[in-house]
Amino acid sequence: MPDIKVTCLGAGQDVGRSCILLSMGGKNIMLDCGMHMGFNDERRFPDFSYVALEGPLTTYIDCVIISHFHLDHCGALPYMTEIVGYTGPIYMTHPTKAIAPILLEDMRKVAVERKGESNFFTTQMIKDCMKKVTAVTLHQSVMVDNDMEIKAYYAGHVLGAAMFWIRVGNQSVVYTGDYNMTPDRHLGAAMIDKCKPDLLITESTYATTIRDSKRCRETDFLKKVHECVAKGGKVLIPVFALGRAQELCILLETYWERMNLKYPIYFALGLTEKANNYYKMFITWTNQKIRKTFVQRNMFDFKHIKPFDRGYIDNPGSMVVFATPGMLHAGLSLQIFKKWAPNENNMVIMPGYCVQGTVGHKILGGAKKIEFENRQVVEVKMAVEYMSFSAHADAKGIMQLIANCEPRNVLLVHGEAAKMEFLKDKIREEFKIDCFSPANGETCVIRTPLRIPIECSLNLIKKELKAYNAQPPDPKRRRYFNGILAMKDGKLILMDLPEVWKEFNGINRHVIKFSSLIKLETASTNFQIVEEIHSLIKDRLSAWEVKIVDGQSIIIESVVVKLNEENADKNLCVSWESQDEDLGRYILGLLQTIS
Amino acid sequence: MLWILDNIFNKLCSKLTDFMFLNIVDNPLEKGCRSPNRHFVNKTENNKLKYFKMKFYCLSNDPVHACYVLSFKELMIMLDCGLVMETVLNFLPLPLVQSSKFSTCSNWNHPKLNDGELKKAGNNIFIDSSPEFQPPLAKIIDFSEIDVILISNYMNMLALPYITEKTNFKGIVYATEPTLQIARFFLEELVEYIDTTPKPNQASKWKEFSEFHNLNNLNLELHPLKWKKLFTLDEVHKSLSRVQIAGFDQKIDVFGALEVKPVSSGYCLGSANFVLSTGLEKICYISGSSTLTTQAKPINQNALKNSDVIIMSGLTQAPHINPDAILGDLCLNVVLTLRNNGTVLIPCYPSGVIYDLFEILSQKLDDSGLSTIPMYFISPVAEHSLAYSNILAEWLSSTKQNKVYIPDEPFPHANLVKNNRLKFFKHIYSEGFSAEFRQPCVIFCGHPSLRFGDIAHLIEQYGSNSNHTIIFTEPDFPFLQALAPYHPLNMKVVYCPIETSLNFQQANKLIKDLKTEVLVIPKVYTNPPNIAPNRDDLVIDRQIAKQIITFKCGDCIKLPLKRKKNQVFVDPDVALSVIPQEVMNGVKLAPLSGILDVKDNVYNIRSVDMNCIEGVPKQLLNSLFKKQVSYEYGTMNQMDIDMFLNKLKQEGITDIKTSQTNENDGILTTKIKLINEDISIDISDKGTHIHCGEGKQNLRIKIRDALLSCLNKF
């Protein structure tokens, strides 16, 4: 049986970066090409030398698929295509293609201009990289080449996020990327049909969590923000430019409106308008409600949320500030954090997961002092809140997805090892299917069944149908099917026996036929004899079709039992062709016992 | 790099490849099990053998607003659901306000009909009644048996409420997202136009007399008895809620029997052609298509290549017009009229070509120093139409798509609205319109039939002044007949039909490139069009397909699909049990047996688990499944017979008498008799017959084995 092989260059029992190599049917596919935010050296990029020790990757990789625009899923793409070298096909959805270059450029600026790093890709490289990308729409079946087909499904999570179904030959895999099984304020829930892949590769960020209801979390968030600003504090919400930011903005905007609050809210991205424009133009990717009302009111035109200016950092009084990046590892959010952290009136709300090595991760771990590279030490007196707003599926959601698409195997990525173990047991127990969770660098082999497509003569099918329909309906009846498989010119055709002799007229059948006579000593009429024999055979051979022909012959396959009458002597002639030797002999034997 | 070098197929598989040429294609139909209507599965499993025939029905007399039905594998698939709207030209216009013109026109009395159902307006006679439309023909097929309706573009969806809400239709409708949304605009607008101008009287007597059926010399077969009043808004909404969205290149499984794939047709936003395939046959339905660069995603020709059957309709409605000069003409007339202080009326639909016209005209006005001239877009759905067009990034031409990545709006009309160059209103009596209205100007307004909508009022208002111009751009209605009730008119009339769908030259080239066995087209495409009877070039070329089948409204034709094969899937263990024999150069044969498992029309041959068979004598299991059987071939010539006799001798069978006869129909037969044993053997070219007395079975087996060793088998 052919295998499917999966090797994680990232996301194997960790959440730092997603980059998974998938190999099936002789094709090699890279799923996501993420960057690790916790590293500042070459470790942030996937180890491409695993694919090829040196030189371009194009000969080794048949296609790259990017699930969504988060940098831990696409951040290494320009590095891969422009520095390591890859010119093959790259697929992502239209919104991802539109938004990813902006985030990449944003990150590049932070890395190069603020941290002064070298050996990083340039603006031009991002542009050149994006030119190689083919954009796909949801559910579109894209033939990557003659054997490989891909199809995107809606994943929720962020604008344009997709799960990908990949087929090579008749093996198939679904890769979820990050997804969300419950709709939120601006996106719908992930959706997939019963595509029965051989393997489902699913994220498992919240493998053990059953998150409390969305509404509770939202109320909790608003309460905390409101309390903090009411007592004159400043609230910092580190976010990524697109995605969760928009959802939280909608949330605060409607709350401020309803409560008639006047505290300033700032969105410190410079990107705001642009980002919201993308949401406007790709509104078909948002949820039903936003799509329905977009003509009357654009959800992304905010009344209370104003652009932030660096000068506001030291302003007195309360305010709420959204700032990038989301894990406090660089940029403006970190700068604001350093200023506001020492004041206990202030608050930082981390609305998403933070990878190891980032400031976000440290303060969530309870660190009260943060030391920076330049020996600067910042005391953390401000309140630190973690609110899980990042839109990942929880354990319930993951189980739901498995139930929906009915995979034959599951492989967990993008999660923590211990939590994966728990989920793995649950999956095995509930679905009775195999579940894997390879570590980075480890190769997982999944065996898949093979089905061979062949052409079949319609005659043969019709013949079987006729025989099948002649019998009384019985749903449990087996449909025996046989024919002659012929291979000519590399083509396989299943034929009916007579067609074989017709098709290949260089060969002639040589029928071997056997006949034996059985003398009968009976007073019964011919009719009674035939009926008796017929019912006897039928009784013993219920799986066969037993026919009476001309009132004197009984036919089962090629076996003919014929009643002869010569001068008042009666005998049965049993004959059969060599292919029915067993059957012929059985019937002969059967009849001998009764004669 | 190990993972790369590793061959995915292991030894077991390579053994297979030796014989089973591994042309592995997944069967997309396997996913058929998610079909909601499982009833079909049962239908086919109690099969009738007509199963593989295909029939085609034509339910519309208009090849542009088409409606066809394809029956195949017990499925009924409706292709498009177009509404024939030209019928409304027979009716008196419905003005918004009491119109002096149409309320005072005189009765037209006829000996057979003189009760005021017919009125004279201009030089023609019109029916004074709420306008009626011609839905797809009923009674040819039972609409309740339709499983699926495929809609190719929004123009071809306008009769949908008649089918979904007024018949027993129970199936599924598929359309692309833009098709659904824009059709919604068209339908809502249409219903609102008719609803806002209700007619108290419903004329019907005129229908009884055929001389009143075509009062306006329409170039169309008309059956007024089949005409219907328009549906309600509620019916529109219910109907559209049944539509399921399908994207381009999305494979839709239809009950496991068929895979349907919409592919871009390049004609308008979201417009699609359909590829129907069964794994072995491929049927393409080409509806409104364009090979020109339009606002929409370009036509996907590749997907249509090498089909068994192509059904093509929806060619240009203005084949005699040279499209290259049209836009220039249009702009020129607009500029001239405006310079003359006149106003331009452009009757239009609420979406489609108007987006291009906004773009082109605003540019032209800028170039001509007329930037201050406002454009008005009057439609109950104007605002939605403008907003919606700018969120369709994925359905646009690449030029427009690239703008979205910046991000800029793909169509410039959002900017035109922002800069007050383009103003939209629901109606001319809507709040703010009179305050904003400036003349001269350009007014886009529906309905292009001129029988209802605000345009009816505007023509009355501007018609008498020769400074103004009306420009016809929609080719759906013959403009002379459309204008007939408004005569006398002084305003300038310009006909600039903007047609992006295929003309005959393009269609001929397309079909030639696509290479099809059979081409199915409306009969009218084989003769020059009535508007240009001498243009022999405006036909579909007889030579472009191996076979051309034509149809007309009401026809049912058999499509020649010569299906001889079907795809089946063989489980690997079944395949592995097969032992192929080379019977001639390049031909290998082997008996194959298993259990047939048919699910959702997918045929699988699985291996037999001998242990779970009950009620069959053990020694007959192989026989039942034809396992380990073989078939002998070849002829027994004298040399073979000698060899056979030799073999018998080796077995100790020596007491033999041999003779030759011709007694069986002149076939030369060698008769071998075993003396003292009740056994005789007849050998001919056709075969060998061994007659054997009771109780001689062991000897018979010996003889058989000797014979088998002299023959070939597989």
Ligand SMILES: [Zn+2]
């Ligand atoms: Zn993500």
